[in-house]
Amino acid sequence: xxxxxxxxxxxxxxxxxxxxxxxxxxxxxxxxxxxxxxxxxxxxxxxxxxxxxxxxxxxxxxxxxxxxxxxxxxxxxxxxxxxxxxxxxxxxxxxxxxxxxxxxxxxxxxxxxxxxxxxxxxxxxxxxxxxxxxxxxxxxxxxxxxxxxxxxxxxxxxxxxxxxxxxxxxxxxxxxxxxxxxxxxxxxxxxxxxxxxxxxxxxxxxxxxxxxxxxxxxxxxxxxxxxxxxxxxxxxxxxxxxxxxxxxxxxxxxxxxxxxxxxxxxxxxxxxxxxxxxxxxxxxxxxxxxxxxxxxxxxxxxxxxxxxxxxxxxxxxxxxxxxx
Amino acid sequence: xxxxxxxxxxxxxxxxxxxxxxxxxxxxxxxxxxxxxxxxxxxxxxxxxxxxxxxxxxxxxxxxxxxxxxxxxxxxxxxxxxxxxxxxxxxxxxxxxxxxxxxxxxxxxxxxxxxxxxxxxxxxxxxxxxxxxxxxxxxxxxxxxxxxxxxxxxxxxxxxxxxxxxxxxxxxxxxxxxxxxxxxxxxxxxxxxxxxxxxxxxxxxxxxxxxxxxxxxxxxxxxxxxxxxxxxxxxxxxxxxxxxxxxxxxxxxxxxxxxxxxxxxxxxxxxxxxxxxxxxxxxxxxxxxxxxxxxxxxxxxxxxxxxxxxxxxxx
Numbered sequence: 001x002x003x004x005x006x007x008x009x010x011x012x013x014x015x016x017x018x019x020x021x022x023x024x025x026x027x028x029x030x031x032x033x034x035x036x037x038x039x040x041x042x043x044x045x046x047x048x049x050x051x052x053x054x055x056x057x058x059x060x061x062x063x064x065x066x067x068x069x070x071x072x073x074x075x076x077x078x079x080x081x082x083x084x085x086x087x088x089x090x091x092x093x094x095x096x097x098x099x100x101x102x103x104x105x106x107x108x109x110x111x112x113x114x115x116x117x118x119x120x121x122x123x124x125x126x127x128x129x130x131x132x133x134x135x136x137x138x139x140x141x142x143x144x145x146x147x148x149x150x151x152x153x154x155x156x157x158x159x160x161x162x163x164x165x166x167x168x169x170x171x172x173x174x175x176x177x178x179x180x181x182x183x184x185x186x187x188x189x190x191x192x193x194x195x196x197x198x199x200x201x202x203x204x205x206x207x208x209x210x211x212x213x214x215x216x217x218x219x220x221x222x223x224x225x226x227x228x229x230x231x232x233x234x235x236x237x238x239x240x241x242x243x244x245x246x247x248x249x250x251x252x253x254x255x256x257x258x259x260x261x262x263x264x265x266x267x268x269x270x271x272x273x274x275x276x277x278x279x280x281x282x283x284x285x286x287x288x289x290x291x292x293x294x295x296x297x298x299x300x301x302x303x304x305x306x307x308x309x310x311x312x313x314x315x316x317x318x319x320x321x322x323x324x
Numbered sequence: 325x326x327x328x329x330x331x332x333x334x335x336x337x338x339x340x341x342x343x344x345x346x347x348x349x350x351x352x353x354x355x356x357x358x359x360x361x362x363x364x365x366x367x368x369x370x371x372x373x374x375x376x377x378x379x380x381x382x383x384x385x386x387x388x389x390x391x392x393x394x395x396x397x398x399x400x401x402x403x404x405x406x407x408x409x410x411x412x413x414x415x416x417x418x419x420x421x422x423x424x425x426x427x428x429x430x431x432x433x434x435x436x437x438x439x440x441x442x443x444x445x446x447x448x449x450x451x452x453x454x455x456x457x458x459x460x461x462x463x464x465x466x467x468x469x470x471x472x473x474x475x476x477x478x479x480x481x482x483x484x485x486x487x488x489x490x491x492x493x494x495x496x497x498x499x500x501x502x503x504x505x506x507x508x509x510x511x512x513x514x515x516x517x518x519x520x521x522x523x524x525x526x527x528x529x530x531x532x533x534x535x536x537x538x539x540x541x542x543x544x545x546x547x548x549x550x551x552x553x554x555x556x557x558x559x560x561x562x563x564x565x566x567x568x569x570x571x572x573x574x575x576x577x578x579x580x581x582x583x584x585x586x587x588x589x590x591x592x593x594x595x596x597x598x599x600x601x602x603x604x605x606x607x608x609x610x611x612x613x614x615x616x617x618x619x620x621x622x623x624x625x626x627x628x629x630x631x632x633x634x635x636x637x638x639x
Binding site: 025051052056057059061062063064065066067068069070071072073074075077092093096097101103104105106107108109141 | 382384413414415416417418419423425426427432433435436437439440442443444445446447448449450451452454461473474477478480481484635636637
């Protein structure tokens with residue numbers, strides 16, 4: 001075992017997959033300049049050369065479309081979006097092209113692109129650098145979507161994403177970049193579509209997406225002795241391991257979903273929909289979603305904090321549901 | 325010019341013309357549903373460019389793409405079957421008119437988004453360069469797409485990385501129903517190439533041999549590693565934008581473009597010195613091929629919805 005930062009885990013996965021498969025290449029803004037803005041691509045250009053590590057002009061639409069076309073031609077591109085928000089200028093190649101080609105071609109072509117998109121909030125970067133836009137892509141047939149919250153999964157899910165034959169949106173969180181945890185030596189993969197029970201409990205199921213896993217574990221800690229909280233990290237949102245969530249709810253009878261994205265029309269609402277559809281009788285109380293306020297994220301620190309979920313706000317919701 | 329190549333070009337253009345006329349009939353008879361964009365009048369662009377390509381070169385097409393696929397070597401029975409939504413269609417009934425794919429002949433798909441193919445084609449060009457092969461990628465697009473941001477982004481990146489890329493603007497004078505002059509402040513698109521430091525060439529898009537010569541030079545340049553070319557082919561969309569949209573165009577414009585010497589097929593017949601016997605044999609063969617294709621499509625089953633959902637609905 002060894003200690004590994006989340007950002008180092010991403011970097012390690014890229015190194016390993018590029019060494020394993022010559023068809024894997026990395027493309028995006030600054031990926032060849034000192035390892036990129038957040039150092040995710042550190043050492044790649046020195047090791048694999050400029051042919052396979054392609055720094056681009058600021059042209060998200062072009063390099064995303066290029067990646068889709070290169071994948072149609074048999075390569076395995078890994079696209080970096082410096083900030084998730086920037087997908088706004090590349091929605092056509094993402095949504096109308098990449099996600100549709102396998103279906104439109106009757107399965108004739110596969111588009112094995114991994115799109116790395118860096119999200120996160122609480123860093124005072126305001127409305128155009130703080131969004132969790134996963135619901136846009138979860139609503140688009142043709143994408144798989146993963147959101148690692150640990151170093152272990154940051155590496156394991158990225159390797160699985162690169163090896164998958166579908167477009168995979170890999171959403172990484174900059175607030176977690178410098179978190180360190182103990183991981184095994186060597187290589188591993190985290191399969192797509194398998195949730196993790198991050199903490200076992202008896203009274204309530206908290207499904208925590210991305211960064212919210214940390215909030216949920218803090219809330220569970222704070223409630224220890226009062227409420228026994230089970231925390232489930234789906235890790236993969238599409239495909240979703242609903243079975244693990246239903247098994248947990250069958251034990252606890254209570255459900256709350258927490259994520260940084262707005263609660264309205266978010267993936268939490270979708271998880272609640274599916275649990276209600278398949279496990280209504282398992283619930284002893286109304287299932288709830290905790291998300292951010294439905295506002296363009298404000299800059300001022302007290303305003304931003306007030307708009308986002310926190311361990312304290314989640315704790316209060318859990319107390320309300322359990323009535324303790 | 326090789327006589328066999330001229331005959332082949334004529335037959336290919338004739339196949340497009342008669343295919344489109346057949347599609348129009350089948351559409352009006354209700355045998356084909358959806359949105360159909362015909363390329364009658366633009367045959368010389370598709371055939372002139374694709375005649376300069378190899379089978380393994382990649383073509384990315386548009387919403388008006390039947391002609392591109394035929395010119396690249398597409399199979400008529402599977403094309404008609406696709407338009408009729410059958411299991412045997414080239415996209416297994418999942419694509420329709422705007423999303424035909426036939427990757428075995430290097431046809432990487434039509435595209436329902438104007439300007440969408442410009443960036444996808446970058447990827448196929450990139451893949452050829454990445455693997456050290458001399459294949460190239462062609463993006464067909466209209467004068468309408470030249471006003472999209474992807475036009476600029478794609479040409480800039482293709483020029484920057486010297487990708488083996490050919491951007492073919494089919495300037496058919498209309499973006500849906502908006503005339504060229506209402507959308508573009510200059511007479512031509514091609515001079516924009518200077519802004520990317522690449523050749524920009526205007527060619528008579530109804531002269532198949534002229535298109536072929538210009539495309540051949542651009543293809544050679546791309547294969548040699550010297551980068552992309554922007555080729556603007558001046559042509560005219562004879563049919564309305566789409567089967568269902570009414571079309572009001574000036575009578576004198578229609579007459580000007582409708583003169584026999586402006587017709588791509590007639591132009592090649594005269595310029596290529598093709599004999600009546602050759603022309604008549606071509607008509608006979610192509611009509612027979614189309615009959616076979618329509619019979620094949622009519623006799624093909626529709627796809628099975630349950631099997632489709634099993635394969636594609638994976639949530």
